[in-house]
Amino acid sequence: MVKQSLHQGKTKTEDLAIFGGRPTFTEVLHVGRPNIGNRARFEERVADILDRRWLTNGGKYVREFEKRIAELVGVEHCVAMCNATVALEIAIRALGMTGEVIVPSFTFVATAHALQWQEITPVFCDVDPKSHTIDPRRVEQMITPRTTGIIAVHLWGGACDIDALSEIAARRRLKLLFDSAHAFGTSYQGRMIGGFGDAEVFSFHATKFLNSLEGGAVVTNNGELAQKIRLMKNFGFTFYDHTDYVGTNGKMNEISAAMGLSNLESMDDFIAVNRSNYEQYRQELAGLPGVSLLPYNEEERCNYQYVVLEIDAGETLVDRDQLMEIFHKENVLVRRYFYPGCHRMEPYRSFFPHAGLMLPETERLTRRVLCLPNGTAVGPEEIALICQLLRFTLENKAEIREKLGN
Numbered sequence: 001m002v003k004q005s006l007h008q009g010k011t012k013t014e015d016l017a018i019f020g021g022r023p024t025f026t027e028v029l030h031v032g033r034p035n036i037g038n039r040a041r042f043e044e045r046v047a048d049i050l051d052r053r054w055l056t057n058g059g060k061y062v063r064e065f066e067k068r069i070a071e072l073v074g075v076e077h078c079v080a081m082c083n084a085t086v087a088l089e090i091a092i093r094a095l096g097m098t099g100e101v102i103v104p105s106f107t108f109v110a111t112a113h114a115l116q117w118q119e120i121t122p123v124f125c126d127v128d129p130k131s132h133t134i135d136p137r138r139v140e141q142m143i144t145p146r147t148t149g150i151i152a153v154h155l156w157g158g159a160c161d162i163d164a165l166s167e168i169a170a171r172r173r174l175k176l177l178f179d180s181a182h183a184f185g186t187s188y189q190g191r192m193i194g195g196f197g198d199a200e201v202f203s204f205h206a207t208k209f210l211n212s213l214e215g216g217a218v219v220t221n222n223g224e225l226a227q228k229i230r231l232m233k234n235f236g237f238t239f240y241d242h243t244d245y246v247g248t249n250g251k252m253n254e255i256s257a258a259m260g261l262s263n264l265e266s267m268d269d270f271i272a273v274n275r276s277n278y279e280q281y282r283q284e285l286a287g288l289p290g291v292s293l294l295p296y297n298e299e300e301r302c303n304y305q306y307v308v309l310e311i312d313a314g315e316t317l318v319d320r321d322q323l324m325e326i327f328h329k330e331n332v333l334v335r336r337y338f339y340p341g342c343h344r345m346e347p348y349r350s351f352f353p354h355a356g357l358m359l360p361e362t363e364r365l366t367r368r369v370l371c372l373p374n375g376t377a378v379g380p381e382e383i384a385l386i387c388q389l390l391r392f393t394l395e396n397k398a399e400i401r402e403k404l405g406n
């Protein structure tokens with residue numbers, strides 16, 4: 001938990017740090033502070049790695065991590081990697097995707113870059129306004145003779161409409177890959193995310209629900225595909241001095257796997273903290289006009305990692321970017337993920353200058369979404385202050401807007 005002095009009780013707008021008041025927090029609160037499990041277990045494993053002098057290249061901890069992930073998710077194969085971006089790149093190549101691949105623009109730019117990096121064109125598709133995930137009805141409209149696949153993203157850990165996407169992929173003979181970077185530990189219709197489509201990719205980056213410092217994995221039930229991916233992430237070596245196809249270096253190292261394993265042992269604790277934080281946000285932000293909290297489907301397993309607000313500036317008067325500025329000055333580094341949308345980032349903006357016309361929901365969400373801190377680094381006291389700050393701002397919205405000069 002963050003240890004810091006807190007300056008509470010803003011009673012007039014001049015008390016806001018943006019107008020010269022003292023910031024609510026003396027130390028910065030981040031979205032994406034890592035969840036850290038049992039340190040003693042991690043340190044024991046690190047000592048063993050150093051003693052055994054086996055640091056990478058298919059070591060025992062990577063193998064154990066892969067086994068544990070596969071069991072937990074209920075898939076036959078897990079190939080651990082150095083990060084999810086490289087895991088996506090390798091999965092895309094191993095699946096034989098070429099030409100054009102349909103992806104949401106409302107995602108972290110790594111999803112699109114993993115395609116463009118190998119000269120495959122990402123074709124941006126709009127998302128469903130409720131779930132923020134790719135809209136299957138729009139997918140069909142984006143298919144051309146060059147389309148070879150779909151990469152759908154389980155954004156914020158909420159599952160895409162997997163049934164509809166699987167049906168389209170099967171009927172149109174397209175590969176279906178899920179970017180499940182946010183969705184480790186979550187389920188869809190009672191089945192764990194990880195076993196759908198041709199393959200799924202998890203991220204174990206420091207900011208993710210479960211981290212291995214940096215890390216990622218491809219999971220699949222397709223043994224042939226898994227074997228190909230396993231070789232590709234190790235330069236394509238089939239024996240000591242023999243390759244059958246091009247490969248790269250996507251290996252996870254032993255220290256990362258040790259961190260991943262130690263965090264897996266604390267996974268239930270992380271979920272409990274995330275859930276309780278999320279519930280507190282839900283209660284304390286309830287009824288704030290113009291502010292809605294993205295719900296989790298609680299009939300499924302959720303990791304509750306992301307606290308995602310949508311700000312309707314028509315009601316709040318102070319818009320999302322102004323709110324972000326106010327929070328930053330109070331030392332709460334809220335994030336406007338995934339602004340401005342991949343289609344507005346280079347090189348895509350130059351390639352497709354009019355892509356936004358096809359992406360009205362994406363354009364809307366990139367102006368509205370604000371992510372708040374969650375995870376084991378924040379606790380009830382901080383959350384109460386964050387919620388008070390938002391409430392205070394909106395209670396004084398007209399005056400604040402005036403002062404901000406809009």
Ligand code: T4K
Nearest residue numbers: 030031032033034083084085108110181203204205206207
């Ligand atoms: N697909 C999707 C849908 C993704 O969201 C991502 C990654 C990927 C694919 C690719 O996965 P990887 O290749 O990374 O495995 C962060 C993460 O770097 C990125 O992994 C993540 N998505 C994305 C959503 O968030 P930034 O640019 O926001 O990172 P940064 O450095 O601003 O960190 C966020 C906050 O976390 C900071 O305010 C500080 C805090 N932080 C960060 C680190 C690394 C810490 O407190 N400790 C730390 O060690 O991208």
